[in-house]
Amino acid sequence: MDQALTIAELISSGKQYYLPSVSIDNVIFGFHENQLKVLLLQIRSSDNWGLPGGYVFKEEEIEDAAVRVLKSRTGLQDLFLQQFYVFGGTKRVTKEILKPVFKAIGTELTDESWLMNRFISIGYYALVEYEKVTPYPDELSTQCTWHDLNNLPGLILDHKEIIDKALETLRIQVNHQPIGYNLLPDEFPLKSLQLIYETILGRKLDRGNFNRKILGYGILEKKQKHYSGGAHKAPYLYSFLKEDYFNALKTGLKKDF
Amino acid sequence: MDQALTIAELISSGKQYYLPSVSIDNVIFGFHENQLKVLLLQIRSSDNWGLPGGYVFKEEEIEDAAVRVLKSRTGLQDLFLQQFYVFGGTKRVTKEILKPVFKAIGTELTDESWLMNRFISIGYYALVEYEKVTPYPDELSTQCTWHDLNNLPGLILDHKEIIDKALETLRIQVNHQPIGYNLLPDEFPLKSLQLIYETILGRKLDRGNFNRKILGYGILEKKQKHYSGGAHKAPYLYSFLKEDYFNALKTGLKKDF
DNA sequence: TTATTATTGTGTCATTATAACACAATAATA
DNA sequence: TATTATTGTGTTATAATGACACAATAATAA
Structure with missing residues (x-):
């Protein structure tokens, strides 16, 4: 699942290039139309979707692998991937799922293929700016599109x-x-930031209190007004003061305990 | 590194039993004499110490592997292991470290051994009640003892x-x-719990404020007094109300944001 | 031109949480 | 009986939180 290898090569000789038993899955979050989205690939020959994942080269750092895999499967680059968990179930990969996929691209996958072995998968997530993204699918997929978190399609394996x-x-x-x-x-209005926090936390926040609190951290800079075209007062736009923001995150925006 | 396999078997035929490329390392925290401790094994033939780790059987769930490995290397069981990170560096295992260890137990390790391959390691941690533990070392180690977090000995690899x-x-x-x-x-005095929080958070907490706060969560039950023998007032002991405690943890003891 | 609508920036205020310190009570020892 | 170390609890100032209020203001409709 790397640009340097064709699908045929992946199947026939992937074993000699890749680290056995280890795979990567990337969860890419975006924000658009006031909703949190996740980037999914539609698996060729099926109605099922999957996360952009792949394998690790024998001499490659796993973080580098996560970045490379994401780029080759979706075209995305220059984003901050964060490792979050390992999925190690013994029943993760099944031939019922893998075989039709490879059949659809004109290749036969035998029970003996190294791809049919057990893989544990290292999960990475990233948050990306929706507008900056033009994802394109790889050979194994027919589509690469954003999906609403509250309305996910059928997903393969344990995705x-x-x-x-x-x-x-x-x-x-x-x-x-x-x-x-x-x-x-x-640059963005405070309301957008509030909606992201509400989605992640799974509860509504009071607008006034949110504004005061987030501004109180001293990590935002007020910019010009934004005339949205709606029949209402125009909000100010803000941008992050990058240095102050990352300094504040070191100890956490709120102290623990 | 499992009880079912001898060291010789591990070297010669471990490859056919274990999942390639994947290992486990356990960080076991204990609390004793008002200090947070971590459990380490002294590597045979060296002054270096290491975490109790091991490998995963081909058809074994990784969490089960973590539990089994810990039991076989330290004798510990019935504790709650929590996965926290994967360490995937390409230079984690070096022959300079491994070879002397196996030599010391009378076995030769060649460059071609499967043990010399690259392994990514899944980290698990557990918190255990110090008094309930009688750790004993395995064949590869000379000692299995607790070490103060602020005074760690030389550690192998990236431990x-x-x-x-x-x-x-x-x-x-x-x-x-x-x-x-x-x-x-x-049953324990509030002061012990306070010291654990202080160690983890890395800062002092006010005793009065801590007591009021932790009691305010309604997760503790007051028991009898404990006459410690010290020249001072005897503290009450407390125990956790397990159900209430775990309910409170679901949303977090303090709300985020 | 004026009223209507939706949304913004900011204000208020009661409640709760936090931080810092105070002090009497009390086991054991001198 | 005095001393010591530590406990349970109290006080007070400051800060944070949650719930709501209301005038200001872009765009649209009347």
Whole structure:
């Protein structure tokens, strides 16, 4: 699942290039139309979707592998991937799922293929600015598109569980991660940031209290007004003061305990 | 590194039993004499110490493997292991470290041994009640003892990094983990719980404020007084109300954001 | 031109949480 | 009986939180 290898090569001789038993799955979150989205690939020959994942070269750092895999399967690059969990179930990969996929691209996968072995999968997540992304699918997939978190399609293997775990991790680490920094454009209204926090935390926040609190951290800079075209008062735009933001995150936006 | 296999078998035919490329390392925290401790094995033939780790059987769930490995290397069982990170560096295992270890137990390890391959290691941590533990070392180790976190001996591979990461994870998740539940005996004075929080958070807490706060969560039950023998007032002992405690942890002891 | 609508920026206020310190009570020892 | 160390609890100032209020203001409709 790397650009350097064709599918045929992957099947026939992937074993000699890749680290056995280890795979990567990336959960990419985006924010658009006031909703948190996740990037999925439609598996060729099926109605099922999957996360952009792949394998690790024998002499490659796993983080580098996560970055490379994501680029080759979706075209995305220059984003901050964060490892969050390992999915190690013995029943993760089944031939019922893999065989039709490879058949659809004109290749036969035998029971003896190294791809049919057990793989544990290292989960990475990233938050990306939706507008900056033009994902394109690889050979194995027919589509690469954003999906609403509340309305996911059928997912292969344990990918639903992986997405849920990524979101849970994000929730627990909400005060230690640069939530809005990567999900929003350079300039944005406070309401957008509030909606992201509400989605991640799974509850409504009071607008006034949210504004005062987030501004109180001293990590935002007020910019010009934004005339949205709606029949209402125009909000000010803000941008992150990157240095102050990352300094504040070191100890957490709110102290623990 | 399992009881069913001898060291000789591990070297000669481990490859056919174990999942390639994947290993486990356990960080076991204990609390004794008002200090947070970590359990280490002294590597035979050296002054270096290491975490109790091992390998995963081909058809074994990784969590089961973590439990089995810990039992076989230290004798510990019935504790709650929590996965926290994967260490995937390409340079983790070096022959300079492994060879002398196996030589010391009378076995030669060649460059071609499967043990010399690259392994990524899945980190698990557990909090255990110090008094309930009688660790004993396995064949590869001369000692299995507790070490003060502030005074660690020389550690092999990236085990220092693994311990640091475990502690950092614990710190971030402090409001979502049953911190004291596993580290303390059934009944304990509030001061002991306070010291654990102070160690994990790395700062002093005010006694009065801590008492009021922790009691305010309604997760502790007051028991009889404990006459310690010291020249001072005797503290009350407390025990956790297990059900209430775990319910409170679901949303976190303190709400995020 | 004026009224209507939706949303913004900011204000208020009661409640709760936090931090820092105070002090009497009390086991054991001198 | 005095001393010592530590406990349970109290006080007070400051800060954070949650719930709601209301005038200001873009765009649209009357």
